[in-house]
Amino acid sequence: MLRRSVLKLLHRSASAPARRYASTKSIREALEEVIPAKQAQLKKLKVEHSQAVLGDVKVEHVIGGMRGLKSMLWEASVLDPNEGIRFHGLTIADCQEVLPPFPGGKEIIAESMLWLLLTGKVPTEAETRSLSQELARKGELPDYIVKLIDSFPSTLHPMTQLGMGVAAMNQESAFAAAYERGMKKSEYWTYTLEDCMNLLARLPALAARIYRNVYNPGKPIPAIDHSLDLVGNYSNMLGFGNNYDLTEYLRLYIAIHGDHEGGNASAHTSHLVGSTLSDPYLSYAAGLFALAGPLHGLANQEVLRWQQNMQKEIGSEITHDNIKEFLWKTLKSGQVVPGYGHGVLRSPDPRFIALQKFCETRPELLKDPTIQLVRKTYDVAPDVLKEHGKTKNPYPNVDAASGCVLYHYGLTQFKYYTVIFGVSRALGALTQLVWARALGLPIERPKSLSMDTIEKLVKGA
Numbered sequence: 001m002l003r004r005s006v007l008k009l010l011h012r013s014a015s016a017p018a019r020r021y022a023s024t025k026s027i028r029e030a031l032e033e034v035i036p037a038k039q040a041q042l043k044k045l046k047v048e049h050s051q052a053v054l055g056d057v058k059v060e061h062v063i064g065g066m067r068g069l070k071s072m073l074w075e076a077s078v079l080d081p082n083e084g085i086r087f088h089g090l091t092i093a094d095c096q097e098v099l100p101p102f103p104g105g106k107e108i109i110a111e112s113m114l115w116l117l118l119t120g121k122v123p124t125e126a127e128t129r130s131l132s133q134e135l136a137r138k139g140e141l142p143d144y145i146v147k148l149i150d151s152f153p154s155t156l157h158p159m160t161q162l163g164m165g166v167a168a169m170n171q172e173s174a175f176a177a178a179y180e181r182g183m184k185k186s187e188y189w190t191y192t193l194e195d196c197m198n199l200l201a202r203l204p205a206l207a208a209r210i211y212r213n214v215y216n217p218g219k220p221i222p223a224i225d226h227s228l229d230l231v232g233n234y235s236n237m238l239g240f241g242n243n244y245d246l247t248e249y250l251r252l253y254i255a256i257h258g259d260h261e262g263g264n265a266s267a268h269t270s271h272l273v274g275s276t277l278s279d280p281y282l283s284y285a286a287g288l289f290a291l292a293g294p295l296h297g298l299a300n301q302e303v304l305r306w307q308q309n310m311q312k313e314i315g316s317e318i319t320h321d322n323i324k325e326f327l328w329k330t331l332k333s334g335q336v337v338p339g340y341g342h343g344v345l346r347s348p349d350p351r352f353i354a355l356q357k358f359c360e361t362r363p364e365l366l367k368d369p370t371i372q373l374v375r376k377t378y379d380v381a382p383d384v385l386k387e388h389g390k391t392k393n394p395y396p397n398v399d400a401a402s403g404c405v406l407y408h409y410g411l412t413q414f415k416y417y418t419v420i421f422g423v424s425r426a427l428g429a430l431t432q433l434v435w436a437r438a439l440g441l442p443i444e445r446p447k448s449l450s451m452d453t454i455e456k457l458v459k460g461a
């Protein structure tokens, strides 16, 4: 029933004929098919509606981090404050139903999510597999990147290493080279896609090498296995290839974390830098450095640190009252409760719920004290945060749950967790770079105001 309605919805949102479900296209061919309709849609919007008003710009927007200001075009996903994220109209639950998993697996994989994000279509099994093969073929790191990463001190934060590694790959950028030679605007997206696919393909090897160097120096890293998917290879290269449950968890986590609208700091940064026609490597490196902030991607590392402090303080007697007391202690010391609150969401994050459901299917996870702590914290934290009265969203975001499962399965170095987020978020940020070039979006240049100017404008109004 759901499958039928979802497919209907996908038909409605796209111009391509139904035969796409029976064919095996490359992702480039699938994109070529959908781009003209989107270009026409944008042209129509420009011609017919460019002066239509979508909302007011208030002083609170200018001094309040532009929260809620409708000011960016982002095709792949839209975030509803109450329902959470939808990828081309599909909820996480819809995606779990229709996107092909890895053979024998249950969870969504990066390739099927990438296909959906880029093309707005559900890929066939065969298309998903062929995308996995394409990424595996392109996945080896070039020697100069290996040398660069190996030269970093192990004390350098893994996110700093990831951003530097990604930026350095821009010496191979097909887009930058074609731009230098001189290319037509209509060709921008094809070179951008080439860079994006190369970058996505290499991210697991890059991220795994950073992990090896920092936490397991000298340990051999398995070669890319061409029969595996992107995240299967990532798990393998991290040294967890024989842990089926962790690999499945990583697949789910990376797929559902892949995009969260355009306004979040990393997506927005990557989009802004990309709008200057910086190549995808530089654009996404910039996004990664935004992700490295504790209010954004670094929160998943902070959550685990905070939970462990709570565990130390509470000891073995984990009661709701003990947790409440610790929550108040955190708040009264002027700190935020990590993993709670959100810039847009106003209800529990469906990604948090999906990760909780993953735990519910595995008894060993339900017995884990840290995972129990996450669940019990969820029982009491919303009321405490409501009573505290500051945050607009007292509910958990995805980071409240993401780290504890990794920890349970032996991926215990939580300084590394944001790197996994960085591998994931590339799916959405790079998708948007391709679309920004396909649609010919201009360089971003919002208007800034000084306080004196705001006062003058307010008086004049």
Ligand SMILES: CC(C)(COP(=O)(O)OP(=O)(O)OC[C@H]1O[C@@H](n2cnc3c(N)ncnc32)[C@H](O)[C@@H]1OP(=O)(O)O)[C@@H](O)C(=O)NCCC(=O)NCCS
Residues within 6 Å of the ligand: 067, 294, 295, 296, 297, 299, 331, 335, 336, 337, 338, 339, 340, 341, 342, 343, 344, 390, 391, 392, 393, 397, 398, 399
């Ligand atoms: C995500 C986050 C940065 C969103 O920020 P925001 O859009 O400014 O959130 P709000 O509008 O609800 O913030 C209003 C106030 O509530 C506070 N607040 C928000 N979330 C809070 C939390 N989890 N714990 C305590 N206070 C919180 C803010 O610091 C702000 O306080 P201020 O007025 O003194 O500056 C914020 O909720 C946060 O810091 N959460 C913890 C970190 C985290 O989990 N980040 C991952 C996000 S996916």
